[in-house]
Amino acid sequence: MTPEQLQEGILHGNAAVQRRAMxxxxxxxxxxxxxHRTLADGLLTALLPYTxxxxxxxxxxxxxxxxxxxxxxxxxxxxxxxxxxxVLAIDPSSTVSGGSILGDKTRMEHLSVNPNAxxxxxxxxxxxxxxxxxxxxxxxxxxAAGYDVVIVETVGVGQSEIAVxxxxxxxxxxxxxxxxxxxQAIKKGVMERADLVVINKADIDPHAATRAEAQITSSLRLLxxxxxxxxxxxxxxxxxxxxxxxxxxxxxxxxxFWQMVQRFQMLQTRNGRLKQRREQQSLxxxxxxxxxxxxxxxxxxxxxxxLLPDIQADVVAGRLPASTAARQLLNAQMDG
Amino acid sequence: MTPEQLQEGILHGNAAVQRRAMxxxxxxxxxxxxxHRTLADGLLTALLPYTxxxxxxxxxxxxxxxxxxxxxxxxxxxxxxxxxxxVLAIDPSSTVSGGSILGDKTRMEHLSVNPNAxxxxxxxxxxxxxxxxxxxxxxxxxxAAGYDVVIVETVGVGQSEIAVxxxxxxxxxxxxxxxxxxxQAIKKGVMERADLVVINKADIDPHAATRAEAQITSSLRLLxxxxxxxxxxxxxxxxxxxxxxxxxxxxxxxxxFWQMVQRFQMLQTRNGRLKQRREQQSLxxxxxxxxxxxxxxxxxxxxxxxLLPDIQADVVAGRLPASTAARQLLNAQMDG
Numbered sequence: 001m002t003p004e005q006l007q008e009g010i011l012h013g014n015a016a017v018q019r020r021a022m023x024x025x026x027x028x029x030x031x032x033x034x035x036h037r038t039l040a041d042g043l044l045t046a047l048l049p050y051t052x053x054x055x056x057x058x059x060x061x062x063x064x065x066x067x068x069x070x071x072x073x074x075x076x077x078x079x080x081x082x083x084x085x086x087v088l089a090i091d092p093s094s095t096v097s098g099g100s101i102l103g104d105k106t107r108m109e110h111l112s113v114n115p116n117a118x119x120x121x122x123x124x125x126x127x128x129x130x131x132x133x134x135x136x137x138x139x140x141x142x143x144a145a146g147y148d149v150v151i152v153e154t155v156g157v158g159q160s161e162i163a164v165x166x167x168x169x170x171x172x173x174x175x176x177x178x179x180x181x182x183x184q185a186i187k188k189g190v191m192e193r194a195d196l197v198v199i200n201k202a203d204i205d206p207h208a209a210t211r212a213e214a215q216i217t218s219s220l221r222l223l224x225x226x227x228x229x230x231x232x233x234x235x236x237x238x239x240x241x242x243x244x245x246x247x248x249x250x251x252x253x254x255x256x257f258w259q260m261v262q263r264f265q266m267l268q269t270r271n272g273r274l275k276q277r278r279e280q281q282s283l284x285x286x287x288x289x290x291x292x293x294x295x296x297x298x299x300x301x302x303x304x305x306x307l308l309p310d311i312q313a314d315v316v317a318g319r320l321p322a323s324t325a326a327r328q329l330l331n332a333q334m335d336g
Numbered sequence: 337m338t339p340e341q342l343q344e345g346i347l348h349g350n351a352a353v354q355r356r357a358m359x360x361x362x363x364x365x366x367x368x369x370x371x372h373r374t375l376a377d378g379l380l381t382a383l384l385p386y387t388x389x390x391x392x393x394x395x396x397x398x399x400x401x402x403x404x405x406x407x408x409x410x411x412x413x414x415x416x417x418x419x420x421x422x423v424l425a426i427d428p429s430s431t432v433s434g435g436s437i438l439g440d441k442t443r444m445e446h447l448s449v450n451p452n453a454x455x456x457x458x459x460x461x462x463x464x465x466x467x468x469x470x471x472x473x474x475x476x477x478x479x480a481a482g483y484d485v486v487i488v489e490t491v492g493v494g495q496s497e498i499a500v501x502x503x504x505x506x507x508x509x510x511x512x513x514x515x516x517x518x519x520q521a522i523k524k525g526v527m528e529r530a531d532l533v534v535i536n537k538a539d540i541d542p543h544a545a546t547r548a549e550a551q552i553t554s555s556l557r558l559l560x561x562x563x564x565x566x567x568x569x570x571x572x573x574x575x576x577x578x579x580x581x582x583x584x585x586x587x588x589x590x591x592x593f594w595q596m597v598q599r600f601q602m603l604q605t606r607n608g609r610l611k612q613r614r615e616q617q618s619l620x621x622x623x624x625x626x627x628x629x630x631x632x633x634x635x636x637x638x639x640x641x642x643l644l645p646d647i648q649a650d651v652v653a654g655r656l657p658a659s660t661a662a663r664q665l666l667n668a669q670m671d672g
Contacts, residue, residue: 041663044657048654052654136659282654286662289658290666291627294666312622315619318618322625330626
């Protein structure tokens with residue numbers, strides 16, 4: 001299909017045509033061939049006016065916390081209400097292994113065959129920044145195709161949460177009830193970004209879940225991460241991060257979750273924060289990609305490649321000041 | 337003085353000569369003239385073998401928390417014990433206003449006239465990254481001159497704590513006793529990096545101080561920020577972040593602070609973390625400077641400058657995908 005046919009299929013195709021066009025468009029976006037990239041850029045730019053109308057929901061949590069079950073339950077409820085739900089994933093392990101543990105359609109039995117749901121596994125290679133870029137672009141394709149809820153999931157590992165937080169309107173962290181004891185689960189860069197913390201599998205140990213809720217609530221308050229309320233005008237009502245107990249397997253708490261999401265969306269739309277967040281995300285994204293591009297060109301420069309190993313060794317060994325090393329390498333690149 | 341004379345003065349000069357050579361060397365490092373920079377790079381490289389033997393202590397805290405009084409008291413105790421103490425500062429406001437609120441010698445009445453102390457205010461202009469670079473280089477000058485304790489202070493604002501954390505062996509956060517109520521004081525990027533949290537002015541409200549100590553202790557534990565103990569071998573004893581009450585004005589707790597610092601240094605030297613941290617800091621520093629240099633060259637490129645305003649506006653308005661915008665700008669630079 002030509003980019004024009006893909007565009008037509010995504011925007012106006014019937015169910016089968018649209019689904020095929022989306023898959024082909026995302027494959028095009030994921031291609032590393034530069035001629036594909038040029039076509040992809042053109043396609044994306046053409047689709048852009050039709051994007052941005054979905055709610056973008058980030059979901060992170062360690063393996064075993066029940067993300068798939070939760071997304072399956074939520075997705076089935078939402079499609080029953082007339083929503084169209086896309087599920088994308090960022091799998092940080094894919095950047096190392098090339099394999100994809102997430103986004104496997106078999107994990108979401110019913111949602112994967114639901115005509116109003118679209119599930120796409122994580123792109124399977126490249127740096128995390130590159131994988132995140134593909135996911136972000138896939139999100140735009142889903143939005144152009146009329147999906148009004150886009151869920152981006154990731155495991156609570158490494159920098160992938162930062163990437164998901166940086167492309168979604170609302171960032172939710174799934175947590176097991178034994179949070180207070182499970183230090184690994186509450187990590188730098190996860191909790192502090194959460195708009196909503198969900199204690200899943202709460203039914204397994206209600207007592208622990210309630211204790212975890214209290215602990216996390218107080219921790220969120222103590223850290224006071226989310227924007228300074230003092231910066232808001234008195235008329236402006238800001239969302240404060242919340243904690244919610246759930247048992248996704250039994251379907252308990254999923255409706256309440258969606259109510260909270262809707263309240264978040266309503267508040268943050270009214271006070272302008274949603275628009276602001278997206279603008280900041282877009283600019284941050286542009287600069288992140290510029291930085292990555294500059295660094296890539298730098299590292300591929302023959303003179304830099306020739307000098308780097310020795311210079312790095314000198315810096316580690318304390319023979320060369322870091323700033324001097326940086327200048328030497330920058331000069332090497334600039335001199336050609 | 338020539339760089340050779342500066343080097344000689346720093347390494348072997350008598351007290352007066354050394355002090356003058358240090359001041360001149362740091363001024364040379366802070367110069368933006370490229371011929372000065374070349375001389376400075378040569379000087380730094382020559383001094384480097386004589387650096388690295390000091391304990392590098394980062395101190396951050398909001399204005400009013402009592403940093404100067406604390407550093408004055410600590411510095412006087414340490415010099416009395418035979419240490420030589422350098423105090424440097426990173427003043428994030430200087431990067432905006434060009435003025436320096438920190439490092440003013442009048443704030444440390446006794447230490448500033450102590451022959452075994454050297455106080456240098458924050459460099460007064462440039463980006464935060466640039467200011468931090470100068471401070472880091474000044475630290476090396478102090479170490480080459482035989483100062484065995486280098487204190488780098490900053491106010492708890494913006495990204496300056498990250499810079500100080502990134503150049504010191506141990507990062508201490510000063511905190512007022514009303515921490516639990518004072519959300520502004522416990523901020524992202526400060527608490528999570530602390531090796532030691534000091535509740536200063538504890539005597540003013542001992543009850544609040546004790547409550548704050550409990551809260552911060554539990555918060556540090558809950559966040560579990562500091563390295564995963566599971567990664568350490570069983571023989572390897574790791575430092576865990578601690579909380580300490582103090583009244584620097586009355587001198588209470590300052591000795592205990594120093595004991596903790598010494599224990600930190602002993603543990604982290606024995607388990608290899610101190611060496612590892614410094615190596616990582618040096619490499620991170622080199623890449624940070626490279627990134628800054630690449631970005632500066634990018635932003636100064638005439639074609640980029642010509643295109644950037646419109647492209648940025650298109651990205652914010654949602655007319656152009658961020659990744660496409662990045663590629664357009666990168667191509668503009670590469671095409672010359």
